[in-house]
Amino acid sequence: MDVNEFEVRAHALVTDGTVGYDQKVRRLAALATEMLPYPVISEACEAALDKRVICDMYEGNAPFTARYILPDYEKALAQGLVHLEMPPPTDLDDALSFLQIMYTHVPSVTTYPVYLGDLDKVLERFVTDDLTDAELDRKLRRFWIGIDRMLPDAFAHLDVGPHDSRITRSILRVERSLRQAVPNITLKVDPAITPDDLVEDAVRTVFQTGKPHFVNHPMMVADHGERYAAVSCYNSLKIGGGAHTLVRVNLKEVALLHTGGVDSFLATTLPHYVELTAELAEARIRSLVEQQHFYDTHWLATEGLIDIDRFSAMFGIFGLAECVNLLMAHDGYEEARYGHDSRADALSRRVVERVAELVAQRPMPYCEGGGGYCYLHSQSGIDLDHEVTAGTRIPVGDEPGMLEHITTCAPHHRYFPAGISDIFHVDETAVRNPQAVVDIIRGAFVSGMRDFTFNLDGNEFIRITGYLVRKSDLVKIAEGEAARHSSDYLAAGSESSYHLTQRAVKRVGVAERSPR
Amino acid sequence: MNDHSTGLVASTIPFSNVDGPGNRFVVFLQGCNFDCVACHNPQTIPGHAFEGDHPPTRLSVDELLVAIRRAAPFLSGVTVSGGEATQQAGFVHALFTAIKADPVLQRLTCFIDSNGGCTPETWRQLAPVTDGAMVDLKCLDQQIHQEMTGQPNGEVLASILQLQSLGLLYEVRLLIIAGVNDDPALLRRTAEWLGAIDPNMRVKVIGFRAHGARPHMPALVPPTPDALDATAALLQQVAPFDVCVI
Numbered sequence: 001m002d003v004n005e006f007e008v009r010a011h012a013l014v015t016d017g018t019v020g021y022d023q024k025v026r027r028l029a030a031l032a033t034e035m036l037p038y039p040v041i042s043e044a045c046e047a048a049l050d051k052r053v054i055c056d057m058y059e060g061n062a063p064f065t066a067r068y069i070l071p072d073y074e075k076a077l078a079q080g081l082v083h084l085e086m087p088p089p090t091d092l093d094d095a096l097s098f099l100q101i102m103y104t105h106v107p108s109v110t111t112y113p114v115y116l117g118d119l120d121k122v123l124e125r126f127v128t129d130d131l132t133d134a135e136l137d138r139k140l141r142r143f144w145i146g147i148d149r150m151l152p153d154a155f156a157h158l159d160v161g162p163h164d165s166r167i168t169r170s171i172l173r174v175e176r177s178l179r180q181a182v183p184n185i186t187l188k189v190d191p192a193i194t195p196d197d198l199v200e201d202a203v204r205t206v207f208q209t210g211k212p213h214f215v216n217h218p219m220m221v222a223d224h225g226e227r228y229a230a231v232s233c234y235n236s237l238k239i240g241g242g243a244h245t246l247v248r249v250n251l252k253e254v255a256l257l258h259t260g261g262v263d264s265f266l267a268t269t270l271p272h273y274v275e276l277t278a279e280l281a282e283a284r285i286r287s288l289v290e291q292q293h294f295y296d297t298h299w300l301a302t303e304g305l306i307d308i309d310r311f312s313a314m315f316g317i318f319g320l321a322e323c324v325n326l327l328m329a330h331d332g333y334e335e336a337r338y339g340h341d342s343r344a345d346a347l348s349r350r351v352v353e354r355v356a357e358l359v360a361q362r363p364m365p366y367c368e369g370g371g372g373y374c375y376l377h378s379q380s381g382i383d384l385d386h387e388v389t390a391g392t393r394i395p396v397g398d399e400p401g402m403l404e405h406i407t408t409c410a411p412h413h414r415y416f417p418a419g420i421s422d423i424f425h426v427d428e429t430a431v432r433n434p435q436a437v438v439d440i441i442r443g444a445f446v447s448g449m450r451d452f453t454f455n456l457d458g459n460e461f462i463r464i465t466g467y468l469v470r471k472s473d474l475v476k477i478a479e480g481e482a483a484r485h486s487s488d489y490l491a492a493g494s495e496s497s498y499h500l501t502q503r504a505v506k507r508v509g510v511a512e513r514s515p516r
Numbered sequence: 517m518n519d520h521s522t523g524l525v526a527s528t529i530p531f532s533n534v535d536g537p538g539n540r541f542v543v544f545l546q547g548c549n550f551d552c553v554a555c556h557n558p559q560t561i562p563g564h565a566f567e568g569d570h571p572p573t574r575l576s577v578d579e580l581l582v583a584i585r586r587a588a589p590f591l592s593g594v595t596v597s598g599g600e601a602t603q604q605a606g607f608v609h610a611l612f613t614a615i616k617a618d619p620v621l622q623r624l625t626c627f628i629d630s631n632g633g634c635t636p637e638t639w640r641q642l643a644p645v646t647d648g649a650m651v652d653l654k655c656l657d658q659q660i661h662q663e664m665t666g667q668p669n670g671e672v673l674a675s676i677l678q679l680q681s682l683g684l685l686y687e688v689r690l691l692i693i694a695g696v697n698d699d700p701a702l703l704r705r706t707a708e709w710l711g712a713i714d715p716n717m718r719v720k721v722i723g724f725r726a727h728g729a730r731p732h733m734p735a736l737v738p739p740t741p742d743a744l745d746a747t748a749a750l751l752q753q754v755a756p757f758d759v760c761v762i
Contacts, residue, residue, distance in 0.1 A: 403530040403587050429534050432760050435592060436533035436540075443539075443590030 001034045022152075026111050033060035039283035039291075045276045053253040054277045056284065057109075057246050063288040065107040065298075067314075070229055071305045072240040073117035076102060083299035092126040092136075096143045103151060106300070112153035114232040116183055118239070119158050120165045127166055136170045144174050148182040155232040161188035162217045164198045172201050176208045185212035186230035188220070191445060196438055203434040203441070207456050214452040216413075216445040223417040234379055234451055236419045241310025241369045243418070244288050246377065247281040248316030249273050251323035251351065252388045262327050262347065266354045274358040281313045281374060282364060289366050312370030314377040314418045315359050317352075319388040321395050324348045339394035339408050349411055352392065356415040375418035393422050406444055413450040424454040431456070520606030525575045526560045526599055530587040534762075536627040536650060536686060538592025541584050543611070546572035548600040550631050551666040552654065554693055554736060556728035560599035577607075577614045584621060593625035593647070602634035605642060612645035627686065631665070632672030639678050648686035649679050650720075655697045656706040664696065673709075680713050687718040692747060694724070694737035703750050711755030718758045721747050 001009075013019065013027055038061045041049070048054045059067060077095060080088040084105060089095040099117065106113035127136060147156065160168040168187075175185070187202045188194075194217075202212050213234055220228050220236055227239040237243055258269040288294050295301045295308040324338040324347050336344040356376055364374050378391035389395045392412050399405050402424060409422040430437050437454065444452045524546040532542045548561045555561060560572075584594060594615060596608050612626040625647040632651040639649075653672060655661040661669035679685040688710060692698050710717055723739045739747075748759045 401530065403590065406590070407586075427533065429762070432762070433533040433538065435538040436531075439539035439592050440531070440590050446589045 003035075006031065006035060029111075030058075030060055033062050033064075036062040039287040041279060041283045042276075045279045045283075048273065048276045049280065051253070053250055053257065053273060054280055055248045055250065056280060057248070059109050059245060059284070062292065063109075063245060063284055063294075064292040065109065065294060066242050066244050066288065066311065067109045067246050068114050068231055068235055068237055068243040069106060069108055069300065069306060070115040070231060070237055070239045070242045071102070071106055071113075071117075071300055073099065073102070073122045075240070076303075076305050077122060079303075081299075082303055089126070092123065092128075092131065092139060095123060095126045096139060100143065100146055100150070103147070103156075107298070108155075108232075110153055110155055112151045112156050114155050114157055114235075115229055115239075115242075116147070116156055116158040118160065118229055119171065120160045120163070120167045123167050124165065133166065133170065136166065137173055140167075140170050141174045141178065144178055144180065144183075148178075148180040152182060154181045154184055156182055157184040157186065157229075157231045157233075159186045159188060159229045159231075160212070161186075161198070162190035162194045164195055168198065169201065172205045175205050175211060179209050184233070186234070187212040187214050188217040188230075189214050189441065189445065190217040191442060193217075196435075199438045199441060200434050203437045206437075206454060207431050207434070210455065214441050216450050216452075219414070219445075219448075219450050220417075230419065230451075234419045234421050234453070235314065235377065236417065236450075237312075237375075238310040238369050240305070240307055241312075242306065243314045243375070244311055244366065245281060245284045246314040246316055247277050247284070248318055248377075249277040249355075250319045250388060251317055252319030252326070255319075255323040255326040258327075261331060262350070265327060266350065270351070270354055271358055274355060275362070277315065278359070278362045278364065278374070281315065285313055285364065285366050308366060309368040312367040312418075313364060313374045315374035316377045316379065316391070317355055318378070318391050320348055320351060320378075320392040321389040321398075322387075323351060327351075337398070339398060339400055339405065345408050348392070348408075352412050352415050370417075376416050377418035378412070378416045378420040391420060391422075399425070402440070406440075406447060406449065410444065410447040410449045413448055416450065419451055421451050421453055422449075424452070426454045426456050428457050520610040522574050522576045523580075523604050523607035523611070524572050525580075526557065526572050527570060528580070528583060530583070531590065532595070535595040535597060535629060536593065536648065537625070539590055540627070541587050541591055541594045542629075543580060543594070543596045545596060545599045545601050545604050545607070547603045548598055548631070549603055549633050549667065550600065552631075553664055553732055554691060554724050554729055556725075557599065558728075558730045577611050580611060581614060581618065581621070584615070584624075585618075588621055588624065591624055593627060595627040595629055595650075597629035598631075600631050600633065601628050602630050602638050602642070605634070605638045609642055609645060612642075616645060630675065632669075632675035633665075633667055634671060634675065636674065636678055639675065639682065639684075643682050643684060646684055649684050650687040650689060651676050651679065651685065652689045652691060653706070653710075654691055655702070656709055657697070657702055660697055660702075664693075676710075677713060685714070685717070687720055689720045689722055690747075691722045691724060692739050692744060694739045694743065696736070698739060698743065698747065700750060703747060704754060707751045707754035707757070710751075711757070715755035716758060717755075718760070719751060721751070721759060721761045723762070 009031055010028060013024055049056065077098060078088060080086050081102065084101060086098055086101065089098045103113050103116060108114045160171060189199060205211060213230060215230050215236065224236065224238050228236055229239050230236050254269060254273045258265050300306045321338045324344050327347060328336040328344050333343060338344045338348055359374050359376050363372050367373060394405060394408065405424065413420050426437060441452050526544040526546040529542050532540050535542045544557065544560065546560050551561055601608055608628065615621045615624055615626055626645060628646055628649045630649055630651050653676065654664045658669055676685065676688060710719065721744055723744045724736055725738055744761045748761050751757050751759055
């Protein structure tokens, strides 16, 4: 970007009446890093990046924070914070205050923390028997309002489960009464540990607020160990670690660039672009670690609350549906669509398996959290993605019935330790029969699904990739008012691309980080 | 003895959240002994099939089990509906018996969705393999019931009583059509009759919707949401029913 373009864009931003003060400050900072040189990459990599065949999620030219950071909050509360001069808290009020202060100092690419802790475990020892449920609700309610107003970003995410607890029950009650977009929540479900009535309580909460998300705890533990969490829009990473960066490859574009059949796609074209994506990841990781020295300098690292050895990078794919349909059409099977044809579904598994194999063979520096390799991920999209489906999803409006949908998606899930989201649509009739949704969640996990998320038709909340917005807030942006949550703007970009509020909303296209 | 290993099936759906507890596989059987003016599946009534409908198919118990097994991890159970399920009671019995004999499927509950128009002997035969039943009560008034369904309601009332005594009555459904069966005095009598059987009964109040039903002269009128809420309130004045309005 040259100075003239910078001036034009900075001027447009500071004069934009629909963007609030805080958002202007943050976006100006992001704009400024675009004036710095990009990490050194090959010409082929740069060309693929320019054409958006591969994508860096517009994290900026000189990454100076890890993308996703999962501080070890249990350790922080036990040892206190030197940098912030906070002694270890001794009661619940002090613990909540401690966390609230700490959250505002945890960096991420959104500038807001993407992980707020496994709150049931973090707070458990502070919830004493003499504290009534009503008192607990009142304290958490105050804390919850603080999170939404001070961290107005729906990627701010906390986890509970798999064990039942008074805190988890209280969180679900507070969620239902406040109906806020923030924080985002995940319930870890272990069929052997998590009681049905807790899952049902969570399902009832989804009916009200679109939260929580459900994860297959045993499957996550097998990949990450016990100390993992789902953060941001359902990225599963190690606690005390995280992800340096997220790069992704647009499989639709790769298929469009390919001439020939499936075999040469898998043997030549796909590996070429996977390597370019990996090259991009490596360049960005080295810039963050070796140039900006994030892990040598940030207090979270120096105080032992994060450890670079628990980090990796996320390697994302998207546009699988279009990729498969293009390859099938090339072979003369135009009618064989992903999600509707067993041949197309079998091909989708071959493509995903091949990407997984390639990523597992490509060593990546500073990625000990992933055993020296990237984590495969299928979630992200941005508000500029057009005519391409997020991750490995079946395109919006083209989904088969739920059983077919689940059985199509489930075989992919084991390949994506860093998370995969297929968002399911549940009829409003389920409100009178939440056990039906509990049945489906349990079945989904038995079938090998890692993540399960559903939207209730007719809900005020719309789920974008993995974060929530209120329809009423989108209407406000459309009418030229400044929004309170930063994530609302990203959703508005998706909304205007996909006209989501104008049709029967099932689930949304995509949106994560807009470049402007 | 008839061969009960196959049934005439109008359609199946792998997931339903409105046909009994939890998520259920539903088998809609072809054929009905009632001819309800408000029927949402009129193609299942003999003589009413019309062009463009998915034709009924004869399926074996084994063929259904294959489909049920695929959905089984996601289910609380299986519901047989219709049409009128009890018109093919032998097939229903064979299907439920097979489910309960299958090591993977035996955890599933087996429910019947019925118009109640069958003999006490039918329920006696089905009871050992059935876990619950939902019964429609179109109208407590004999005359109105006859007009709405083409049949008297004696068997329906007897079925509700019998299923309660067998411990199998899961839910009674009241389909409300404005101006036809929504007279408050009639609804009060209905509530008193049901309340005497079980004051805590699950009662589902269903507003008639034109979607799916045949055209009718004069046109049938859906009740307003307020009217349905008033119906629910009226029922609960009589007994502490577990009322659900849809």
